Amino acid sequence: MLRSTFSRIGLVTKCPLIRLSLISNANGSRTLAIRAQPRTFTTTVYRRRTANMNKQNPPQVKRSGAFDKRWDNSANGKVAGRLNERGKPELESFLPQIHNAADSLDPLLYLILIAYLYREFTKKTKRTIRESIAQASSTNKFSSFHDNGIIGGPGSGKGTQCRNISKEFGFTHLSAGDLLRAEKKRPGSKYGELINTRMKEGKIVPMEITNALLEQAMLDDGGKRFLIDGFPVQMGQAVKFEKEVAPAQLVLYLECPENVMLKRLLKRGETSGRVDDNAETIRRRFKTFVENSYPIVDYYKEQGKIRSISCVNPPDVVYQEVKEIMNKEFGKNKNVI
Ligand SMILES: Nc1ncnc2c1ncn2[C@@H]1O[C@H](COP(=O)(O)OP(=O)(O)OP(=O)(O)O)[C@@H](O)[C@H]1O
Numbered sequence: 001m002l003r004s005t006f007s008r009i010g011l012v013t014k015c016p017l018i019r020l021s022l023i024s025n026a027n028g029s030r031t032l033a034i035r036a037q038p039r040t041f042t043t044t045v046y047r048r049r050t051a052n053m054n055k056q057n058p059p060q061v062k063r064s065g066a067f068d069k070r071w072d073n074s075a076n077g078k079v080a081g082r083l084n085e086r087g088k089p090e091l092e093s094f095l096p097q098i099h100n101a102a103d104s105l106d107p108l109l110y111l112i113l114i115a116y117l118y119r120e121f122t123k124k125t126k127r128t129i130r131e132s133i134a135q136a137s138s139t140n141k142f143s144s145f146h147d148n149g150i151i152g153g154p155g156s157g158k159g160t161q162c163r164n165i166s167k168e169f170g171f172t173h174l175s176a177g178d179l180l181r182a183e184k185k186r187p188g189s190k191y192g193e194l195i196n197t198r199m200k201e202g203k204i205v206p207m208e209i210t211n212a213l214l215e216q217a218m219l220d221d222g223g224k225r226f227l228i229d230g231f232p233v234q235m236g237q238a239v240k241f242e243k244e245v246a247p248a249q250l251v252l253y254l255e256c257p258e259n260v261m262l263k264r265l266l267k268r269g270e271t272s273g274r275v276d277d278n279a280e281t282i283r284r285r286f287k288t289f290v291e292n293s294y295p296i297v298d299y300y301k302e303q304g305k306i307r308s309i310s311c312v313n314p315p316d317v318v319y320q321e322v323k324e325i326m327n328k329e330f331g332k333n334k335n336v337i
């Protein structure tokens with residue numbers, strides 16, 4: 001209870017007060033010092049195997065400052081976490097112990113630790129996204145192609161909305177899933193079996209296959225404005241495609257609760273004949289979506305390209321909102337190639 005309360009508070013707090021350092025002691029042990037202002041809490045996390053490290057000379061757990069509750073020194077003379085190349089402690093690798101000790105930890109210290117970790121995590125994610133954007137915006141092969149993506153969970157209504165958009169706004173509608181299904185059926189395809197297995201398991205098909213199919217479909221079409229349905233599904237795939245084929249101008253993100261999507265897909269499964277429209281695979285597809293798609297949303301958000309739309313309402317109501325967005329972006333020759 002205490003742990004989850006503080007986790008939640010910690011996750012919305014960005015606190016820069018924490019410092020980690022390793023202190024080498026005379027007896028060969030090392031002490032991890034966590035300075036969570038205004039307190040300092042230290043514990044021995046590591047010791048070298050030296051002659052004087054024996055039962056008569058057990059590792060010392062030092063504590064200082066006002067904090068005197070026990071924090072289990074589970075390291076017990078072994079490395080309790082990873083040190084980086086410069087011999088500094090990597091906080092993430094010490095996290096399990098910090099977490100295990102949460103109930104006996106000073107709540108303030110625990111709160112600050114969680115806040116620190118959150119800050120480090122978001123910093124790292126943002127850095128990765130910025131690097132990816134810089135990489136993707138270098139010139140690609142088909143700079144005249146302009147593509148727009150539509151992403152959302154399985155059954156959120158991507159295909160349904162894409163059909164409306166392409167009819168009204170004149171985009172070529174390409175569906176990554178449909179291209180993969182066509183490749184699966186193509187006699188002699190060397191990827192057919194792999195695609196079938198991945199789809200049945202609710203997993204992502206290797207991006208090289210999907211990107212190549214999309215690129216070919218764009219070339220075959222001869223047009224320049226595309227609406228790509230259900231793509232990208234992975235960060236690496238987005239970056240690779242934008243770098244090598246075409247950058248996205250706009251990405252629509254259809255938001256829908258899982259229970260609504262599940263109901264729609266089970267209904268569709270009664271007639272679709274799709275290998276992935278069954279309860280077990282749908283559950284796996286939800287998991288794949290959650291694990292892979294949030295970074296993509298962040299990636300496009302950073303570039304100001306994402307537009308989120310709730311799609312729990314009937315298709316025509318959802319489309320009114322979609323249409324408004326499309327009109328703003330592409331109406332009256334705005335941004336039209
Ligand atoms: N807004 C909506 N309200 C109710 N049903 C909808 C809505 N949008 C789509 N559907 C229905 O839900 C099912 C899934 O829709 P659709 O194929 O467009 O979703 P999708 O996101 O493309 O799914 P997938 O990723 O699995 O291909 C279809 O049977 C469709 O008719």
Ligand SMILES: O=c1ccn([C@@H]2O[C@H](COP(=O)(O)O)[C@@H](O)[C@H]2O)c(=O)[nH]1
Binds near residue numbers: 198202203230276
């Ligand atoms: O970029 C993509 C898009 C799709 N897949 C695989 O296809 C199925 C079905 O996709 P839909 O968009 O729902 O038609 C999906 O579950 C993945 O297995 C992919 O690998 N990469």
